[in-house]
Amino acid sequence: EPEVTQTPSHQVTQMGQEVILRCVPISNHLYFYWYRQILGQKVEFLVSFYNNEISEKSEIFDDQFSVERPDGSNFTLKIRSTKLEDSAMYFCARTSGGTIQETQYFGPGTRLLVL
């Protein structure tokens, strides 16, 4: 099955600015996930999203973060007032169903650098 696509592939922003990362599913899937990977560290779960609602979020996913699917296709992760420690690779993933047995298909990621 095809992966999702993500835009942009790279983004550089100034500390305190807002960024929006986009995930574009190839087909009409309902289950989406965001993960991040700080350089040299583990891939960490941020949030899962089903049927236009957050189904689970990690402790990392605080009020600085939000997700939405504004136009029924793109799935976005918004980071308000970015901090230096937000610099990371952000991955979107999707499944056909919502159970963990389902394979999560990952996009190529967006590399975010906060200066």
Place this chain on the structure above:
Amino acid sequence: AQSVTQLGSHVSVSEGALVLLRCNYSSSVPPYLFWYVQYPNQGLQLLLKYTTGATLVKGINGFEAEFKKSETSFHLTKPSAHMSDAAEYFCAVGQGGKLIFGQGTELSVKP
């Protein structure tokens, strides 16, 4: 809560040699286990997964992994390494609807 430990952040093998990447998990329930590979500048690609049934799981590119409950392990192997196998490999356990990843192991293959 589930967790994953990958022993060895870097593994180097010669082309044609056996590849063994180690993964141990901690889980209070029957685990769902995954191996993903990440090539440079690419996303995570599923190599194989264990959910139920046969404990020896075969994946893409000649990789396989064996689920050993008694050892809480899910080591990844390939009989003969190829240069194209050089990448970072992640073991993960499913928890609820999300994946919990290990630290990753970078595999390098020497000619």
